[in-house]
Amino acid sequence: MPEVKTAGLPIGKAQKAAILIHGRGASASSILSLSNYLNLDDFALLAPQAEGNTWYPYSFMAPDLQNRTALEKSISTLQFSWDQIISAGIKPENIYLIGFSQGACLSLEFASRNAQKLGGVIAFTGGLIGEKLLPEKYKGDFQGTPIFIGSSDRDFHVPATRIKESAELMKKIGADVKTLLFDDPEHTIRQEEIEWVNKNILM
Template sequence: MIHNPNNIVTAGVPLEKAGKVMVMVHGRGGSARDVLSLSQYIDAQDEFAFIAPEAHQNSWYPYSFLQPTERNEPYLSSALTTLEMVRARLQSDFNLKPSQIYWLGFSQGACLTLEFVARNPQVYGGVFGLSGGLIGPEGAPRDYAGTLDGTPVFLGCSDTDSHIPKERVLETEAVLSRMGAEVTTTLYPNFAHTINEDELKTINLLLRGR
């Protein structure tokens, strides 16, 4: 394993008392603490534990998410296994159902999170992919098995993001919708590669609606 699944930081309600957990996945060059700071903008503070794994040397995989997947190995497989181990621990050690688990990722972390959810579909509490999309080159087969069966998903991204083509965001929307997710997508005109207030507001609205 390149990434250490035990290298995690937590915030919010203690895991053993939490009714809901949000797994937060940082971007390239970011850290678990960085992404965890977003937890202060989540309204339902008193219900949630927040948990953030940290990538080896602050990057989940070396190249763009649009490259052939084998170029990003073995880092990508290790990153996906890290999320799998975090989820398994939440379910076995803290008795949480998938519907009590929420996923939020930004940039490289959003790509990783969305790919993980597509490969490991369940009825999750919610999935929030900020400036990201499914991993792989154009034309990659998207024959994921299983269903997200009503899981609320939010995809937010600039329509001119230099890292994330809007076409990939829309493809991700189509694939996850086909898998049964209820997807909300917002492309922000000429916006920077960052997280904005409207995205946080949308996340809170979806959390309240669930």
């Protein structure tokens, strides 16, 4: 059974929930600290822990076979948290996915594989996963789900071209996508991103 850390409101008492997904080398505990900056006071928070602190071994744009086994296991780990939330009676339109770096890529990938009306997807430095983007992998309709992607315009790990491609693909399956690309080389979460998300998605 996947390890999942929790915070915020008890899941049985919350109307909204967020799955927070950590980056490579980080942990469930570290991503939960984002709740100090985001408007998540009335949420149940679930943070799954990746085995060995890594969701998949190679770049998110590596040949698909290299990451496939680990990636599918990671998707199923997210599904475990999702199922816990649904079982508690929280509807998909009140569920949010929030990730940084590897976790941002995974949040976008998980949401897009079975697109539906969600509360929102917040991806701090990420894009859809794969050597090439294959539209046939993604099905469903986001029905206007707000999706945010923020990043450096020249991030070492996540090229701006992949962010833009991902945004276009998700728009085609019904998402309302906002990208903010910053003129700096930092692989981080910026105050401007926090403020935009709080104002526009986590109001």
